[in-house]
Amino acid sequence: MELPEDVARATEALLAALRETEPFQTCARLRESVMEDEVSRRLLERFTRAEAALRMAAAAGSDPRPEDMQEFERLSALLYESDEVSAYLLSRMSAQRLAAAVMERVAQAAEIGAEIGDM
Numbered sequence: 001m002e003l004p005e006d007v008a009r010a011t012e013a014l015l016a017a018l019r020e021t022e023p024f025q026t027c028a029r030l031r032e033s034v035m036e037d038e039v040s041r042r043l044l045e046r047f048t049r050a051e052a053a054l055r056m057a058a059a060a061g062s063d064p065r066p067e068d069m070q071e072f073e074r075l076s077a078l079l080y081e082s083d084e085v086s087a088y089l090l091s092r093m094s095a096q097r098l099a100a101a102v103m104e105r106v107a108q109a110a111e112i113g114a115e116i117g118d119m
Contacts, residue, residue: 018099023094026091027092030087030088043079044079047076050068050071050072050075053068053071
């Protein structure tokens with residue numbers, strides 16, 4: 001869906017403001033550093049795919065496949081062993097929480113009833 005021009009401009013302004021926040025700045029800085037390491041980058045790519053599989057199952061209202069859970073848990077354990085990768089993942093969660101709070105505020109203001117906690 002293409003956004004109306006005024007909404008697109010406002011969205012870009014909101015994104016620019018989010019990028020200037022501490023959570024987004026920290027996440028971007030740590031991501032750049034972590035992604036320089038080939039092993040960390042590849043593990044994070046696999047972790048992101050495993051995480052997406054779990055989210056898709058949750059969105060569908062079904063239990064995740066056991067192999068998806070095992071992969072996610074195995075990769076989580078590996079990634080959190082690294083202080084740098086752990087810091088990046090925690091900063092990413094903080095940025096995600098901020099983005100979710102913004103999305104929830106927009107949904108509430110639009111009276112569309114989408115609470116992020118319900119998703």
